[in-house]
Amino acid sequence: MPSPIPATRLLPSHVCPSLDIGTCSSPLTKHSHGSTLQVPVQRFHGRVASRLWSTVIQWKELRSVQPVGSGGFGSVYKAEYFGETVALKKVKKCAKNKLASRQSFWAELNAAHLRHRNIVRIIAATTCVPADFGDESSIGTILMEFVGSRSLQQIIYGGAELLAEDRWLRYATDIVHGLHFLHSNGVVHLDIKPANVLVSAEELCKIADFGCSLKLNQGCEVSALSPHLSHVGGTYTHRAPELLKGEGVSPKVDIFSFGITFWQLITREQPYSGDRQHVLYAVVAHNLRPPVHGHPVFRSETGRQCRTLLGHCWSGEARSRPSAEELLPHLEQLRSRK
Structure with a gap:
């Protein structure tokens, strides 16, 4: 909620x-x-x-x-x-x-x-x-x-559609373009996940569902423990650790959520298993993240570079994560090699 x-x-x-x-x-x-x-x-x-x-x-x-x-x-x-x-x-x-x-x-x-x-x-x-x-x-x-009835959630886990490397890179780039525009206008989405990204008939990704979003004043953060924010919305599997700790809300929370979404695009797997409270605790206390080391999809040159990007995106420290603007050239460079 x-x-x-x-x-x-x-x-x-x-x-x-x-x-x-x-x-x-x-x-x-x-x-x-x-x-x-x-x-x-x-x-x-x-x-x-x-x-x-x-x-x-x-x-x-x-x-x-x-x-x-x-x-x-x-x-x-x-x-x-x-x-x-x-x-x-x-x-x-x-x-x-x-x-x-x-x-x-x-x-x-x-x-x-x-x-x-x-x-x-x-x-x-x-x-x-x-x-x-x-x-x-x-x-x-x-x-x-009306974008259509397909979301990234359905494409990733539906199983019928081929999700080749060039395709998931294009989807990821679309999402980050959308985030860059939102953040440059002071809007933080706060619930980036595959189910909230729609895919048009032209294969264009569009960020949807702003029911958890927040409008920030320029250069400001809002504490998650503010009396006006009794709890921060969003999906627990994609929630940045600073939100779980009641710290400031900034555009970097969307970058963390994008990192989890990007991993889902690459692997087509669920990020976590087990009890919800255990996952929440482990994300904060033990730096739990979806597995990348040893995963076969990260063994290629593109996979290794994506693994590095993921590590930056879901860093436990918000200031260590790249902005959407900083992410874009890395994704465009990966796409240009396809």
Whole structure:
């Protein structure tokens, strides 16, 4: 479950100088200096605009809504919107922690104003949902580009698809390009893993699911023990040791998670086995990491270089890890040899 993060940290400063979380709770529709802050959906040549997102969903324009999947976060649907194929995500209210689930919805909007080929684009989001589209367990709805139904999780562990060296290097490079863009805009994803990376029909990786994300002020860190961060979200197998110790949140936590994901891409194996609490303790106390020494896939020249990169990415000290920007030339160099 994601952390209960204050909504003022989740949205651009010009959007929410103050907010009121109520029935129709989007701070993006609050009045600012006497005017209502609403970004209209625009259409260019029959297509939903790629540069703007809206705080209003034109419900009458939704067609052919079909379920795609569901989980603890809520449900995802495929639909047509102004003639475009889109994904519609209903964020579910968690009965045990209503504040955390509400903040998870706002965290989804951290990247709403950003546009990059390796990030899933948000088209619109709102907490104001008509009765025929919503239900009592739904906090709000997010309209996004439809990337497809494949994730890296399915490709890695599905078993049917060939995952050759040039392919997993391309996927890894896509992820790091996306992280570089997010980090340069002050957004930390906090839940990088194969299940949160979608793969398009054109074989392009896009980072998805920002429900655990955090917007940092430039050059600042946020303590994981902050009263606003009672616990840090994310998946325990990919969680950086500094988060487990309650230390600062920085973009380097995503680099650690990428390291585990990269290892999964290379080996197509699960990173850890055994009891969850044992793994968490061992990651911090005994520097436990997925096995690389003696693994056959790391015996080639490319494998040896990837093993070195992995060691840097999942270093126990955040300052010793490379940034996404520093990682890119190494991955591009490996790809150029293929």
